[in-house]
Amino acid sequence: MPTTGTPTSLSQGSRTSGGIGESTLRPDGTLKVTGEFAYSSDMWHDDMLWGHTLRSTVAHAAIRSIDIAEALATPGVHAVLTYDDLPAPVKNYGLEIQDTPVLAHGKVRHHGEPVAVIAADHPETARRAAAKIRVDYAELPVVTDEASATAPGAPLVHEDRADHHSGHVPHPNIVHRQPIVRGDAAGAAARADVIVTGDYVFGMQDQAFLGPESGLAVPAEDGGVDLYVATQWLHSDLRQIAPVLGLPEEKVRMTLSGVGGAFGGREDLSMQIHGCLLALRTGKPVKMVYNRFESFFGHVHRHPARLHYEHGATRDGRITHMKCRIVLDGGAYASSSPAVVGNAASLSAGPYVIENVDIEALALYTNNPPCGAMRGFGAVQACFAYEAQMDRLAAALGLDPVEFRQLNAMEQGTLMPTGQRVDSPAPVAELLRRVKARPLPPEQQWLAAGEEADVRALPGGLSNTTHGEGVVRGVGYAVGIKNVGFSEGFDDYSTARVRLEVIAGEPVAVVHTAMAEVGQGGVTVHAQIARTELGVAQVTILPADTRVGSAGSTSASRQTYVTGGAIKHTCEAVRERVLELGRRKFGTYHPAWATAELLLEDGKVVTHGGEVLAGLADVLEDEAVDLELEWRHRPTEAFDLRTGQGNGHVQYSFAAHRAVVEVDTELGLVKVVELAVAQDVGKALNPLSVIGQIQGGTTQGLGVAVMEEIVVDPVTAKVRNPSFTDYLIPTILDTPTIPVDLLELADEHAPYGLRGAGEAPTLSSTPAILAAIRNATGLELNRTPVRPEHLTGTGTDSSGTGTGTGGRTAP
Amino acid sequence: MRVTFTVNGREQVADDVWEGESLLYVLRERLGLPGSKNACEQGECGSCTVRLDGVPVCACLVAAGQAEGREVITVEGLADYARRRDSGVSDSGASDSGRSGSGERGAEHPGDGAGELSVIQQAFIDAGAVQCGFCTPGLLVAADEMLERNPSPSDADIREALSGNLCRCTGYEKILDAVRLAAARQEEAV
Incomplete structure (x- = not known):
């Protein structure tokens, strides 16, 4: 019986031009606007079952018993699986530390942990059967923050840790700790004319990708399974799935299905193993689709953080030193917490020259929801705090906040706190200059249309809460630094297979990688690279699957760099083969064949001077050149566990924002009027697409500035708002115009000089908005997101995740 | 039932x-x-x-x-619905007014009227309003309906009409561009 909704190849024919640097349109665009593009939740198989997950209703408890009898007896139910049904000795998984149970084993550690899975003939049958499973929980005390997690006698989230971080952490409830010490912070503090300290709180943000977790597992005749799923990294999934199923990796064949956004939230597994287990047990295809409620429990979130900073400066505006302590809440399982710690620590000083630093970053194990990858990955939390510090330092010195930043801005050649030299352009001062030079949007735009105030342009919008009374404007600036690619010595490679052949007289390139297209437009850029390198118009992108080598993750702003680099590298090798063939066939006819400088352009072999030597159709005839090669960027090193020194990062990425806000000070409502961005992208391979990335990243930064927070009850550690009714992401009415200024300063170490671009705009957006609100209101505002009660001073902070109003700053 | x-x-x-x-x-x-x-x-x-x-x-x-x-x-019927609307309910004479850009579909199915996109669909592709695309079907239906009512919307009108459609990828700027583009192309075609 057929499976429908399997991904198709994406071909752009000869009418599409578009090498690198052009705003080529998406090859999947037509499928996506007609509704034909098949997302993982659209997969279908005629006799498939629906899977459902039973999740814990409490955060921390021993499981005394699980009674599945009634659920299993429900008509239409085909299987109910618990921990006892797991088929292999391996029963845990995890990105770096295998601490996450596939199904709870005697204990749950956070609200919403999977306890059992059900397969039934209708999703509602599965849901109702799940409600009949009786789990007897004996609740345990929870740890929810640093104080409770490290208190004497605190319950351990994971007993008997044996992972490679367990030996160097000061407490078993600390996943990983990374100090960085450079220079003499204490000595430098004595020379400072002003010292500014601050405590900052960053709330828990959700990726809130629109396409919930989903996939289809189809059992195969060889005892294996075919899995169609939306993920960020097929091969990382495979490495975690196969051992739990007790299958060799070649019997778990994975294909990327359509992905409805990711932003880090699909780096960890969700339904993958559960769907395969149910399919293998029932012998039928099993589809699992989370609804939004379950999605909030089905993936990790951005780490909430508490950050303490101290900066000093001399009267002439030079930063003397920085001390900071960043405590990230990793929740119940490790996910990517260790790498987030490394990022937070190594990027904690921001894009500034600071020679004396004393830095500590750590992630906790608690009974809160697990946290891991989200766009900006540790750098976001730090940027929020150090940019607030910059404004406060500038104010203390009586300097303009932008000029103060420019005075201390890093540039090419600056040493990071880790001792790593920034060895490509770092135009921090220039980015700030550009956003500042832009004309400010006109005041009181709500009056622009006529005499009546247009409430759509005011805080509160269509709620019609003000016609301008009590509304004040503010302007704020921020700049950030993000690493690109996987760091700290990780073997961060990608693989590309490229085939060049002549079909119906036309040369055609076929590109096959395992890169997860999650919406970012990798498939567009990959075709552009193939066109540029092979001089062909027709390019076909094959569906991503595990029949080709790993492409690494679609995260860390890395896919254009690394998989793009792999395609470029493979295309170059294909070109060499083609030229070899040409030399063999035609070398005697023209002396130019013997020179090295031959190119492929417009389907022909040409000299550097443009002379045509032969058509590709004549060179190749019925032969195909087909190569699969791996490609690596420059290696990185681990950070020293004591000093934090080491060349840990591949590349750095910079963006600056200017935010203009209007605040209704009576109701505490904020309208972001404009968010201007300037970003250096090294080389814009596709300007339309990279501007879209920058605008999207900026908007996620806006979300966590004024709207988005997963609220976790501090007493029960339960999630209070797992829905789009209660977890608000920006609508088109909340989002302002976002003018983008692209810089293209080449990084000589990267393919085409490009700089990974996806994450940097998410960093500085949030602190720029916070700075603008402070500028408008005079409030200190040391937490994000800002809620109305923080602006009116009327409410109490009921979330337990920190204080809002810090009183008014001194004039 | x-x-x-x-x-x-x-x-x-x-x-x-x-x-x-x-x-x-x-x-x-x-x-x-x-x-x-x-x-x-x-x-x-x-x-x-x-x-x-x-x-x-x-x-x-x-x-x-x-x-x-x-x-x-639904989005699957949007192109056909727009074509019938533009040609006054009769099923013939597919409007070609909105086509521009690379038109991959056109390349694959030259002259195939059934494959023609509506103005708003083509504008979403051309303006870069599609990233992951999960919000796109709903936005297209909503935007098409707004342009039917209000062929020359202001930016505030567009924002108001689309405020019930969440997008997590684009930051909405290119969605605004797409709707403006569709409105302009529709105007040209009249």
């Missing part, structure tokens, strides 16, 4: 529908029309926007039984 209604101009019959099923479930899982997306199941995100007797609704909030005897347009 049995539900009979018209989808994209064709009468459809769904059998064995459980009373609690939504219109969205019946479209996606029983009628093989998965273009309308399920992203929140509570009417907050607009990804499942379809037209029910011409009115944009969240199909997740409409019980399947409420669609009995009524007419539904």
